[in-house]
Amino acid sequence: MIRALWITLMASIAVCAVGAELDRASRREPALSAVVPGPFRSFAQERLTTTVVRSGTPAVAMDTARTLVRRRPLPSEHLSLLAIAEERNGDRAGSGLLIQAAARRGWRDSIAQQAMFDIALGAGDPAEASRRLAALWSQNEDQVPLGDLTTRLLATPQGRKAMAETLKTPGRWQKAFLSPSSENMSKELAETIAEADRAGARLDCTSLGRLGQFYAGQKRTDEEALVTGAIKNCTKAD
Amino acid sequence: MIWEDARYSVSRYWPVGAGMATFDEVFQADESLEYVSQRRAGRAHNDYLEIAIEAGAFGLALVAAWALWAFVSAWQAIAAPQRWPALGGFAILLTIGLQSVLDYPLRNQTMLCLAGLAVLLLAPVASRGTRRSGDAENMQ
Numbered sequence A: 001m002i003r004a005l006w007i008t009l010m011a012s013i014a015v016c017a018v019g020a021e022l023d024r025a026s027r028r029e030p031a032l033s034a035v036v037p038g039p040f041r042s043f044a045q046e047r048l049t050t051t052v053v054r055s056g057t058p059a060v061a062m063d064t065a066r067t068l069v070r071r072r073p074l075p076s077e078h079l080s081l082l083a084i085a086e087e088r089n090g091d092r093a094g095s096g097l098l099i100q101a102a103a104r105r106g107w108r109d110s111i112a113q114q115a116m117f118d119i120a121l122g123a124g125d126p127a128e129a130s131r132r133l134a135a136l137w138s139q140n141e142d143q144v145p146l147g148d149l150t151t152r153l154l155a156t157p158q159g160r161k162a163m164a165e166t167l168k169t170p171g172r173w174q175k176a177f178l179s180p181s182s183e184n185m186s187k188e189l190a191e192t193i194a195e196a197d198r199a200g201a202r203l204d205c206t207s208l209g210r211l212g213q214f215y216a217g218q219k220r221t222d223e224e225a226l227v228t229g230a231i232k233n234c235t236k237a238d
Numbered sequence B: 001m002i003w004e005d006a007r008y009s010v011s012r013y014w015p016v017g018a019g020m021a022t023f024d025e026v027f028q029a030d031e032s033l034e035y036v037s038q039r040r041a042g043r044a045h046n047d048y049l050e051i052a053i054e055a056g057a058f059g060l061a062l063v064a065a066w067a068l069w070a071f072v073s074a075w076q077a078i079a080a081p082q083r084w085p086a087l088g089g090f091a092i093l094l095t096i097g098l099q100s101v102l103d104y105p106l107r108n109q110t111m112l113c114l115a116g117l118a119v120l121l122l123a124p125v126a127s128r129g130t131r132r133s134g135d136a137e138n139m140q
Helices: A002-025 A030-035 A043-055 A058-071 A076-088 A092-103 A110-122 A126-139 A146-154 A157-168 A173-177 A187-199 A205-217 A221-231 B002-013 B023-030 B047-077 B083-099 B109-139
Strands: none
Touching (some): A002 A030, A030 A043, A058 A076, A076 A110, A092 A110, A110 A126, A110 A146, A126 A157, A126 A173, A146 A157, A187 A221, A205 A221, B002 B023, B002 B047, B023 B047, B047 B083, B083 B109
């Protein structure tokens, strides 16, 4: 009897260990998600939900997303996935609340940051919108229309002022924000840099130098002059 | 940079902690915009901070208990005949403890085994010391 109990205990531990390790491995190998047994799905549930939430039926998407949030409630991305599922099931108010909750959990979730950018800009809060835009630049994801979002914020004097204020606080996102790219080289950007400089921001010399060279190469002398003015007070990165 | 935000996470979940292995998820919510980049901080690079976030006061108390045991055992070993292996074990544990300020050596399987070996080197001397004092009391 004791022997049988011992063997059962060892077998149970082995099953749990295999299930948990398969689940962890699915973090690096997404293909494994499908073979992780249901009760052990945690990281695997995230992979499955990401796939199902947009392509599955609304009911299945909701069920999968709810399971994910129940099992791993902390990550912001999981609340965003549940918000998408809610939206697909017609609950726009619930979806909006979930997105706002997701946006309060850090700066990395691009879905939540984009949503909060839109909400803040629509509500006339450019300061909040500029912080969300900075968060999106920090991740610099290909699928996020960063140029378009930046243009929208910098289109108004209030938006430029808010972005200039945000630029006063140093951050790693600034390197991406100030890197020359065809989609982000408006005159408004140069004006924002000049305004940030006047407000006391100390921007990275290398980034500003590249920007100045870009404007010079395009023969945009006004923008070049604005950026060159900020270079006088720039700071050298460590 | 990680430590500054990690200290805030500690205060948020003190004294119970957020749960073992939750640092990765918990920390993302408390990161400053200033420090956010495309790279994620999967570890606090200070095991004491990470334990405080994950296991709270209980985890730190456990670490303190291990440290106390190691110091007392090493002290007892000084007078023992097998002091050098025991002190060697203590030196390994001390090094691991100091490296944990900047990194997370005990979250590496190989280092965990080495720490186990160090405890084994230290433990017999400590237990012999206890037994010897017990014998002395019995003789009286």
